[in-house]
Each structure stands twice: as C-alpha cells, then as structure tokens.
Amino acid sequence: MPRTSDDTLGRRRFQLLRQQAVEDAIEKIRHAPAAEWQSFSRTDYTRLREILGDLWVHLEREKWARYVFSRLTRQDIRDILSLGGNAPGCTLSPDILVGMDAILSHSRSPG
Numbered sequence: 001m002p003r004t005s006d007d008t009l010g011r012r013r014f015q016l017l018r019q020q021a022v023e024d025a026i027e028k029i030r031h032a033p034a035a036e037w038q039s040f041s042r043t044d045y046t047r048l049r050e051i052l053g054d055l056w057v058h059l060e061r062e063k064w065a066r067y068v069f070s071r072l073t074r075q076d077i078r079d080i081l082s083l084g085g086n087a088p089g090c091t092l093s094p095d096i097l098v099g100m101d102a103i104l105s106h107s108r109s110p111g
Contacts, residue, residue: 021064022052028069029077036074044081051084054092055100067104076103 026049030037040048056064072080083099084092092100101107 018053018056021056022049025052025067025069029072032070032072034071034073035077039074040077044077047081047084048077051080051100054084055097058092058097063101068106069104071106072104079103 026045029035029048080100080103083096083103
C-alpha cells in the first residue's frame with residue numbers, strides 16, 4: 001500500500017478512536033444523576049463534545065481511562081465548559097489541562 005494510504009488510514013483510525021472515547025464519556029455523563037444532563041442546552045452538549053475530544057488528544061490514554069465520567073456533577077460540567085472556552089478548537093493550555101484533570105480526577109478542593 002502506498003505511504004499516503006497508510007497515513008490516511010492512521011489519521012482516520014485516530015479520529016475514530018477519539019470519537020468513540022468521547023461518545024463513551026458522554027454516555028456515562030448523560031446517565032449520571034448528579035450531572036443533571038437535561039439542564040444543558042444543545043450548544044453546551046456540542047461544546048462539551050468538542051472539549052472532551054480536544055482533551056482526549058492531549059492526554060495519555062491511561063489517564064483518560066482512569067477518569068470516572070459517571071461521577072461528574074452539573075457544576076463539574078459547567079466548570080469544564082468554562083475552562084474550555086467558547087471557540088471551537090481552542091488550544092488547551094497546560095493550565096487548562098491541569099484544571100480539567102483536577103475536575104475529572106475528582107482531586108480539586110471543594111469550594
């Protein structure tokens with residue numbers, strides 16, 4: 001197979017893995033009672049998907065696998081949306097990644 005085909009297949013596989021990881025996370029969040037999923041708008045839902053996809057790209061897969069998305073609360077989701085910014089495709093700075101990790105790993109200080 002030509003090299004470009006291998007590159008294209010690799011990129012497509014990466015996109016599919018990212019999409020599946022985000023879908024799995026969203027499904028867990030959606031079923032979490034504390035997330036109050038119905039209180040979010042379609043725009044929030046779309047933005048959360050984008051943010052989680054960007055986050056998946058930046059994280060080690062082992063770290064992503066340790067997150068318990070089903071334990072997220074409505075406030076956790078609001079905080080993730082706030083940290084992620086409003087523009088699609090925003091770059092996640094190291095500070096933003098640390099903040100999101102604290103939320104997703106449930107290690108931030110209450111308050």
